[in-house]
Amino acid sequence: MNKTLLGYVPEESPIYDVHPFVRVFFLFVVSLFPMIIAAPEWNALLVVLVIILMRYSRINLATLKFYVPVAVSMGSLILFSYTVFAGNHPEFIELVRFLGIRIYYERIVEATVVYFRIVPMIFITVYFLSSSRERDIIVAMRSVRIPFAITYLVAMALRAAGMVLQDFSIVRQAEKARGFDPAGKSIAYKLRQFVMYIIPLFALALRRADEFSNALVARGYSFTGLLRNPKRADYVLTHYHFRTHDLVIIIVLAVMLVALLVLRYGFGLLTLEGSLTEALLRSILL
Amino acid sequence: MALVHFENYIWKYTQTEVPALKGINLEIEEGTFVGIIGPNGAGKTTLAYSINGLIPNQYYGVRKGHVYVMGKETEDYRPDELTKIVGIVFSDPESQFTAMTVEDEVVFGMENIGLSVDEIQERLEWVVPLTKISPLMDKPPYEVSGGQKARVALASVLAMTPQILVLDEPTSMLDPISRKQVFDVLAQLKQEQHSTIIVIEHSLENLIPLADRMVLLYEGEVALVDDTEPFFEQMDFLLKRDVFPPGAIRFFYELLKGGYYQGELPLTLDEAAARLRTLMESRRR
Numbered sequence: 001m002n003k004t005l006l007g008y009v010p011e012e013s014p015i016y017d018v019h020p021f022v023r024v025f026f027l028f029v030v031s032l033f034p035m036i037i038a039a040p041e042w043n044a045l046l047v048v049l050v051i052i053l054m055r056y057s058r059i060n061l062a063t064l065k066f067y068v069p070v071a072v073s074m075g076s077l078i079l080f081s082y083t084v085f086a087g088n089h090p091e092f093i094e095l096v097r098f099l100g101i102r103i104y105y106e107r108i109v110e111a112t113v114v115y116f117r118i119v120p121m122i123f124i125t126v127y128f129l130s131s132s133r134e135r136d137i138i139v140a141m142r143s144v145r146i147p148f149a150i151t152y153l154v155a156m157a158l159r160a161a162g163m164v165l166q167d168f169s170i171v172r173q174a175e176k177a178r179g180f181d182p183a184g185k186s187i188a189y190k191l192r193q194f195v196m197y198i199i200p201l202f203a204l205a206l207r208r209a210d211e212f213s214n215a216l217v218a219r220g221y222s223f224t225g226l227l228r229n230p231k232r233a234d235y236v237l238t239h240y241h242f243r244t245h246d247l248v249i250i251i252v253l254a255v256m257l258v259a260l261l262v263l264r265y266g267f268g269l270l271t272l273e274g275s276l277t278e279a280l281l282r283s284i285l286l
Numbered sequence: 287m288a289l290v291h292f293e294n295y296i297w298k299y300t301q302t303e304v305p306a307l308k309g310i311n312l313e314i315e316e317g318t319f320v321g322i323i324g325p326n327g328a329g330k331t332t333l334a335y336s337i338n339g340l341i342p343n344q345y346y347g348v349r350k351g352h353v354y355v356m357g358k359e360t361e362d363y364r365p366d367e368l369t370k371i372v373g374i375v376f377s378d379p380e381s382q383f384t385a386m387t388v389e390d391e392v393v394f395g396m397e398n399i400g401l402s403v404d405e406i407q408e409r410l411e412w413v414v415p416l417t418k419i420s421p422l423m424d425k426p427p428y429e430v431s432g433g434q435k436a437r438v439a440l441a442s443v444l445a446m447t448p449q450i451l452v453l454d455e456p457t458s459m460l461d462p463i464s465r466k467q468v469f470d471v472l473a474q475l476k477q478e479q480h481s482t483i484i485v486i487e488h489s490l491e492n493l494i495p496l497a498d499r500m501v502l503l504y505e506g507e508v509a510l511v512d513d514t515e516p517f518f519e520q521m522d523f524l525l526k527r528d529v530f531p532p533g534a535i536r537f538f539y540e541l542l543k544g545g546y547y548q549g550e551l552p553l554t555l556d557e558a559a560a561r562l563r564t565l566m567e568s569r570r571r
Binding site for chain 1: 335338339340343344365366369370373374376378381382383384385386387389390393394395396397398399400401402403406407424425426428429442443446
């Protein structure tokens, strides 16, 4: 199994046949699809497609269950903000009035559209993070000639995030071993005592920054990537080559993006009007 | 000419009242394996950082005297020049990791000093089998075991082929087997490459068999410097300064003191066993 940013993928997964740049391209381009599509059923279909891709890439679908609470709480927040804080709109269809709050049909439809735009984005991101490693992101950036210093800053940030989480876990265990355990205490107490974690974490971060800086100097690194020689070899990139299927995927995704833009803004398709979801909501709520 | 030469060298960190190093005079010849020992706070790491220029470039403090590497003051080198000459392995290997995979980690330094892809490939073919990290190449360096981390850190520096290799307590966090693996690599380097290796180490059992010369740092000063065997003949001096040589050496030193043994102190357990056997047989006769 190879460790990815969010989990593990078997070594024989077909995802490794795809160039890292294509995976990043997929993340950015396919994430735009729900922004173009307004009809929730099409976005729901996109979610299904992403799940099929995850299955094909041999990603453990059980990881998705961690994101169910995220999806539910996000949906609740969206619905809440679109209904309770909907304001006063005499032009909308009022469904119910409760303690002076007016719940409008149009706002519920809007909340549904927004929710079904966000959920596919979450799935696409989970798919990317479950199938890619930090190195893939760096390789993707370097393969399109983004300067080394920038890609290295990204790499350091990715690594620092993991280190902070690791340090946090160590600090928490150390505090616990000395009898400090906020489990079961009130939220206010936990927040107050959070400083007990933050101070050692901050001190550790400073020490790590110091050590990291020494390590970089000792390995001949300068911010420009090379101290004197203007040309820096990129050995890692020699392992990755664009192949025909990578180009095909890029072209297909680009064509799909253009096609969606044309369908939506040229032909007025994929909109909420006349969509199945709208019809369903109308039949239930009105 | 000595490869490394300290001349009346004093270094005091800004935040401390007492200098970390007080008038160091020390010469390290090309091709020698030097062991530096001493209790915590003796100035060993400061000495190591002074050789590769981290001091004074990365630290604030007051510096007096001179540190010459290959006849030139470390301050007069450009940082990249000195990096190519002096490689340093830190005591916490994780703190020196700068990349996402072991392969990237090993390659990083070579890319920085301007090697071509072919040169990098060639050096990888040498250093990866030497340090036995081949199965780790695709893994994140901070997720492998402690011994593997130490070998990755060593490989990353070795790949840059520095003329002087400085290791600052490279096995301080390792179990005995992992320690041995690291010292096996150093032994191979000494035997095949005749490299100049400076090792700061508390694990004397592993260090002594390899060291040509030993240096004792105590309270910021060079308290004793000599070839390894005569160095350990100063047993009382060492013990008074919190250095506890391996049991086999101390045992023979006691025999020597009691007049039961004449000859050189054995530096390894095998040597000690052989000499004890000879001693017992001669007594039996």
